[in-house]
Amino acid sequence: MHLLELIDVAIGYEAVKIINNISLYIDEEEIIAIIGPNGHGKSTLLKGIVRLNTIHHGKILFRGIDISAKEPHEVAKLGVKYVPETGGYFPYMSIMENLKIGGYHLQSYDFKIRLKEIEEIFPWIKHRYMQVANTLSGGERKMLSIARALISKPEILLLDEPSLGLAPRAKQEIKKAITSIINNTKISIILTESDLTMVKDLANKIFLLKNGKLKEIEIDKISGNLEEYLI
Amino acid sequence: MSIIEDMSAIMISSFAIGSIYALMALGLSMLWSTLDLINFAHGSIMILGAYIFVYILMSTNNLLLAFSAIPIVFLFGIAIYKMIFEKMLKTEDSILKNALITLVLGAMIEQLLNIYFGGTYEKIPEFIVGYVSIGNLKIATQYIVISFISLGLLILLYLFIFYTKYGLAIRAVGQNLQESLLCGLNIKNIYAVTVGIGFVLASIAGILSGSIYIFNPVSGRIPLLISYIIVIFGGVGSFTGTLVASYIIALLYVGSSYYIGGSWSLFVAYLMMLLILAIRPYGIFGAKR
Numbered sequence: 442m443h444l445l446e447l448i449d450v451a452i453g454y455e456a457v458k459i460i461n462n463i464s465l466y467i468d469e470e471e472i473i474a475i476i477g478p479n480g481h482g483k484s485t486l487l488k489g490i491v492r493l494n495t496i497h498h499g500k501i502l503f504r505g506i507d508i509s510a511k512e513p514h515e516v517a518k519l520g521v522k523y524v525p526e527t528g529g530y531f532p533y534m535s536i537m538e539n540l541k542i543g544g545y546h547l548q549s550y551d552f553k554i555r556l557k558e559i560e561e562i563f564p565w566i567k568h569r570y571m572q573v574a575n576t577l578s579g580g581e582r583k584m585l586s587i588a589r590a591l592i593s594k595p596e597i598l599l600l601d602e603p604s605l606g607l608a609p610r611a612k613q614e615i616k617k618a619i620t621s622i623i624n625n626t627k628i629s630i631i632l633t634e635s636d637l638t639m640v641k642d643l644a645n646k647i648f649l650l651k652n653g654k655l656k657e658i659e660i661d662k663i664s665g666n667l668e669e670y671l672i
Numbered sequence: 673m674s675i676i677e678d679m680s681a682i683m684i685s686s687f688a689i690g691s692i693y694a695l696m697a698l699g700l701s702m703l704w705s706t707l708d709l710i711n712f713a714h715g716s717i718m719i720l721g722a723y724i725f726v727y728i729l730m731s732t733n734n735l736l737l738a739f740s741a742i743p744i745v746f747l748f749g750i751a752i753y754k755m756i757f758e759k760m761l762k763t764e765d766s767i768l769k770n771a772l773i774t775l776v777l778g779a780m781i782e783q784l785l786n787i788y789f790g791g792t793y794e795k796i797p798e799f800i801v802g803y804v805s806i807g808n809l810k811i812a813t814q815y816i817v818i819s820f821i822s823l824g825l826l827i828l829l830y831l832f833i834f835y836t837k838y839g840l841a842i843r844a845v846g847q848n849l850q851e852s853l854l855c856g857l858n859i860k861n862i863y864a865v866t867v868g869i870g871f872v873l874a875s876i877a878g879i880l881s882g883s884i885y886i887f888n889p890v891s892g893r894i895p896l897l898i899s900y901i902i903v904i905f906g907g908v909g910s911f912t913g914t915l916v917a918s919y920i921i922a923l924l925y926v927g928s929s930y931y932i933g934g935s936w937s938l939f940v941a942y943l944m945m946l947l948i949l950a951i952r953p954y955g956i957f958g959a960k961r
Contacts (some may be wrong), residue, residue, distance in 0.1 A: 493850065517856035525854070531847045542855045545837065593856065662693045 442505050444469050444629055445490070445521070445597055450499030450509070451491030458487040458497050460653045467629050468595065474632045474644035477651045483633040484526060486650065487599045490631075491516050491523040503597075518546060522595035524635075526602035529586025532575035536566060539574055543589035555592045562621045563588050580611025584618055584640070591622065599631045604639060607643070612636060619643060622651060677809045682926050686886070690922030691822030692877045696895055697902040697914050698829060699873030705909030706846040706866045709757065710771040713778035714874050714899060715892025720781050721745050721875020722882035723889075726794050735799070741879065742872055749871030752777070753864045761863070778892075785889035792888040796879060818880050825876060826915065833911060842866055846909055875909040894938065898925070901945040907958015917956065 453459040460482040464554060467473050475483050488494040492513040498534040501509040508516050517523075530539050540559065560567045563584050565589045574585060583603060590598060603619065604612040616639050622628060623643065634640050640647060647658045696718060703709040711717075724741035732738070757775055760766045798814040805811075833839040845852045852859060876894050878892070885891075902921050906913030921941055929937040948955065 491854065493853070512855045513853040514858050517854055523854055528848070528851060529854075531844055531851060533847055534843070538840060541837070541840055542852070545841060545855055545857060589855070613686070618889075 442473075443467065443502070444504065445631075446500075446502045446586070447490070448500045448502070450489065450501060451497040452485055453497060455495055459494075460650070460655075462499075463653075463655050465648065465655060467631060469596075469629055470627050471646065472623060474634060474640040474647045475650050475655075476634065476637065476640055476647060477649050479635075481651050483599050483650050484655060487523055487601050487631065487633060488525075489601045490521075490599060491521055493523070515632045517595075518572045520524065520594075520596035521599065522590035522593065522597070523599040524586050524590045524601060524603065526605050530574045530589060532580055533573065535571050535573055536577075537570040539585055539589050540570075540592050544592040547593060551634055555594060558625070559588050559592055561593070562618055562625065578611070579613050580607050583607065583611070583615055587615075587618060587622075591626075592630075595628065597631065598663075600630060600634075602635060603645050604634060604636045612639070616642070674808075678930070680806070680809055681811070682923070682930055684755065684811055684815060684819075686919065686923040686926045688819045688822070689833055689881075689926060690919035691819055691826065692881050693895070693898060693902055693922055694826055694915050695822060695829075695830075695873045695880070696877035697868040697899040697906070698826075698911065699926050700899045701903045701906070701908055701910070701914050702842070702846075702873075703864055703870040704903065706842055706879060707757065707761075708767050708770075709867070710774070712771060712775040712896070713781060714774075714870075715894075715896030716778035716781035716785075717745065717749075717871050717874040717880075717892070718878035718895055719785065719887060719889060719892040720748075720878070721871075722796060722878035722887055723785055723789060723794065725879045725882070726796055726873075729796070739879075742875060745875040746868040746872045749868035750864045752871075754836075754865040757867065758863070766939040776837055778896075779933065782889045782892075790800035791888055791890065793888050794882070795886045796882040814883060818884065822880060829873070830911060836863075838865070842887065898936075898941055901941050903955075904945055904953075905948045905955055908957025910955065913955055913957025 445468040449465045450465055451461045452463070463486065463503045475486065477483055485494055489496055492508070492511060499509065500507050503519055503521060506519070508519065508521070524626065531542065533599045534542070540556065541552070544555055547555060566588060567583070574582065577585060585598070587603065600619070603615050620643065623630070632640070632644065641660065644660070647660055649656050649658055696714065700711060700714050703711045721741055724744055725738045728741060728822040729735065729738040755771055760770050760773070763769065780851050799817050800813045802813045803810045804813055804816060833843065841852070841862055844855070845857060845859055849859065877895070881895070898921060902914060904915045905921065906915070906917030921944065924940050924944060925937045
């Protein structure tokens with residue numbers, strides 16, 4: 442049994458299918474990257490997994506449980522956490538309040554333990570708990586959104602374009618944080634990303650999502666520039 | 673009476689009335705900011721709470737038991753949410769549809785109260801009868817009791833919203849629905865409880881004001897309008913703004929009634945609302961929505 446498995450899934454909005462007949466699985470401690478041109482359904486796929494988009498047909502199994510008809514909050518509570526490409530935090534709440542909402546279902550004792558783990562991955566955060574989220578820089582906001590998802594100790598993290606719109610230095614910090622998550626937790630990650638250097642450095646498997654079709658690219662056989670996959 | 677005594681009387685009345693307005697308006701503001709529910713039934717819910725209180729009091733002659741009107745209204749709020757609002761949440765034009773539904777709901781409650789109790793005025797007996805004298809100034813003990821009860825409830829409400837896990841969840845849902853879902857919050861339960869709390873705040877305002885003023889089934893209409901003025905003045909979803917606006921509007925209302933006549937007090941409040949809408953439409957403490 443895979444940790445998460447998509448079987449012949451079509452995802453889109455109420456009236457429109459964006460991607461068709463996708464099958465994919467991820468096992469424990471795997472890091473999967475999905476690349477592809479903009480507008481070909483990478484975010485749609487991740488949003489579909491957490492039920493923010495409509496599943497037209499097919500099954501999504503998490504530890505063998507069909508989550509394709511569950512409510513988004515139920516999927517999140519099961520341990521599948523999505524970090525959107527924009528947002529991912531409550532702008533008018535402090536960092537601590539954001540983390541408390543992220544760890545809403547944790548007992549107070551567990552929350553404190555998780556907070557220590559978050560501080561190890563994002564050391565800057567512990568000195569700024571009372572800072573309101575919308576006063577953070579772009580990179581810090583992105584890190585907060587990842588921390589908010591991570592604090593509940595999910596089994597799978599779905600990271601949607603984590604480096605999108607960030608300056609090179611902030612990108613490096615995000616990459617460092619994701620590397621730290623991979624090294625320090627046993628979490629599985631599905632990552633969509635346009636920075637292909639980051640993809641090559643982080644992922645165990647790379648898939649190309651183009652024209653609604655998903656195809657694995659063997660990392661060993663990749664030579665030269667990955668940019669051709671984004672066209 | 674001297675000017676100082678006049679001012680003291682106005683301040684004390686304004687504080688008691690402002691605290692009642694604050695309870696009412698905070699309920700309205702919570703529903704508006706969390707569910708996008710513009711509740712035109714809020715005034716009727718206020719009076720419904722007062723009538724249930726009177727009914728239990730008359731039936732049992734037990735003041736403490738009469739306060740069970742509050743949990744009854746809470747459950748009524750949850751039932752109304754489950755039966756009506758929940759189904760409307762994801763539909764097109766849900767804000768407008770829900771607003772119209774609350775308008776009809778308010779009219780239905782008024783009508784039912786009219787059928788059952790008749791249009792005659794009712795009054796909740798004063799919790800403590802008597803006066804407190806400060807110099808020549810005599811203050812009804814009831815005003816002081818109501819001020820303390822309201823203030824206590826406002827503090828409890830503040831602590832609930834800003835220092836409890838559930839209050840944090842209500843604020844989160846009010847800020848962003850999708851983000852709340854991603855954090856695993858059960859939106860429907862939070863909405864249901866928020867409607868229950870909103871209704872409870874209105875009903876408490878009804879019970880407290882019903883112990884000062886006589887009321888009939890339509891007596892919630894003017895408090896509803898005043899609550900809207902307060903929420904717009906203070907800023908939708910702003911606790912501090914709503915609180916400050918409640919006392920300012922109460923002061924204007926009582927002051928204008930005292931100095932230029934009771935028939936002017938509502939006019940002054942409406943004028944205030946128009947000015948705020950023209951100058952700062954999102955209120956003194958509100959953020960642009």
